[in-house]
Amino acid sequence: MRRAVIVRDSLGPLTSLVPVFTGAGFGKPVEVESVEALVAAALDNSADLLVLPLLTPSQAELDDVETLLRERPSMAAIGTAPTANSDLILAGFRRGLSEFLVAPADSAELAAALARLESRWERAPKGGHVTAVYSPAGGAGVTTVAVNLAHALALRKPAGRVAVADLVVGLGDVATQLNLAPTYDLGELVRKLDRADHESLHSIVESVADGMDVLTGTSDLELGEEVTAEAVQRIMTLMRSSYTYTVLDVEHTVSPRTIAALDGADRIVMVFQVTVAGLRKVKRALALFGQLDFPVEKVVLVANRVGAGDVMPWPDVAKALGRPVDFRLPNAYQVVADAQTRGVPITANAAGPGAQALIEAYHLLAVRLMGQKGFVTGSNEVLPTARAGFGRLLGKLRK
Ligand SMILES: Nc1ncnc2c1ncn2[C@@H]1O[C@H](COP(=O)(O)OP(=O)(O)OP(=O)(O)O)[C@@H](O)[C@H]1O
Ligand SMILES: [Mg+2]
Structure with a gap:
């Protein structure tokens, strides 16, 4: 079962989204209070997926996420923000994030993002x-x-x-x-x-x-x-x-x-x-x-x-x-x-x-x-x- 760790409120209210995660092969997502706690939880329990807001964290916190994603190539991250600002999205991708969602997230969009990540995990080449x-x-x-x-x-x-x-x-x-x-x-x-x-x-x-x-x-x-x-x-x-x-x-x-x-x-x-x-x-x-x-x-x-x-x-x-x-x-x-x-x-x-x-x-x-x-x-x-x-x-x- 895949593990997701989510910064609280980054996707909006989670209750209606839990079935989307479980339907995509995840356990119930673990919620943490900050990006710092997200990085710590990912290091402790090797998560498959991180979800974090892109607007509120400090540059240092985002640096930590970037390092984590670089060191764990199989780990993916979804960034969220209240609106789809292209500079913010591009900055997120440059740091190694895989997907972007507007928060509060729509169930269908979250499901589509999780499906794309799954096909990426399945396709991960053996060797380079x-x-x-x-x-x-x-x-x-x-x-x-x-x-x-x-x-x-x-x-x-x-x-x-x-x-x-x-x-x-x-x-x-x-x-x-x-x-x-x-x-x-x-x-x-x-x-x-x-x-x-x-x-x-x-x-x-x-x-x-x-x-x-x-x-x-x-x-x-x-x-x-x-x-x-x-x-x-x-x-x-x-x-x-x-x-x-x-x-x-x-x-x-x-x-x-x-x-x-x-x-x-x-x-x-x-x-x-x-x-x-x-x-x-x-x-x-x-x-x-x-x-x-x-x-x-x-x-x-x-x-x-x-x-x-x-x-x-x-x-x-x-x-x-x-x-x-x-x-x-x-x-x-x-x-x-x-x-x-x-x-x-x-x-x-x-x-x-x-x-x-x-x-x-x-x-x-x-x-x-x-x-x-x-x-x-x-x-x-x-x-x-x-x-x-x-x-x-x-x-x-x-x-
Ligand atoms: N984005 C670009 N803007 C302007 N000029 C470009 C751009 N990309 C490539 N060029 C120019 O186009 C020309 C052809 O480029 P390049 O040699 O990479 O093509 P090629 O397909 O490898 O060619 P060949 O068939 O000779 O192998 C070069 O003069 C290069 O400087
Ligand atoms: Mg050539």
């Missing part, structure tokens, strides 16, 4: 979490998203380390964007794959700031043939056992190794720009994912460079794609170009017009990928949930 960043078109921003998403994940200080791995054979750009001249790269790993372990992986990757490691791509075209679907699967298994979060920069070409990366990942972040050609390609990629029987919720649609001459309004984009766009990364050409010239992630304090909005969007994307269902306001939309089975095309492509 892998995100494949992919675009069916070149130049859409895959490398930029992979590097900055990995860095935003690292900044959230998960229990283990974070890596970005460049699976591009030929002209992989992760090293370029981070201004690295690594001694070893993907090629070295592929050569040693039969006997590769944590130690050899760690001797190949380059550590950059903020707890992020980088596996750079190989420019050795002859080795390209050795980067097979099986090699990619083995690399992913190795990354999963070494890193809490791995972000892959995947090639655009639909090859067996691309499919292996997309298939093996927990999430696919599909990046595109809102142009007629871009949308057509995304639609075709979504159809391919459907044939591969990837679950719909595995794919996170991310529109990049939003605001730079978008060709159609969002409802029309959703109609064209058959589903809404999940995230929008604003266009900030100078900010991105400056960071890439300096060889640092945008998320490492980039400045200038539009920098803050872009950094914030990357943080929200990181929150979503950490399995915390973002209560996403304003320019971003909510992920649909539907499921498909598993299919045959993958086998054909792998042959």
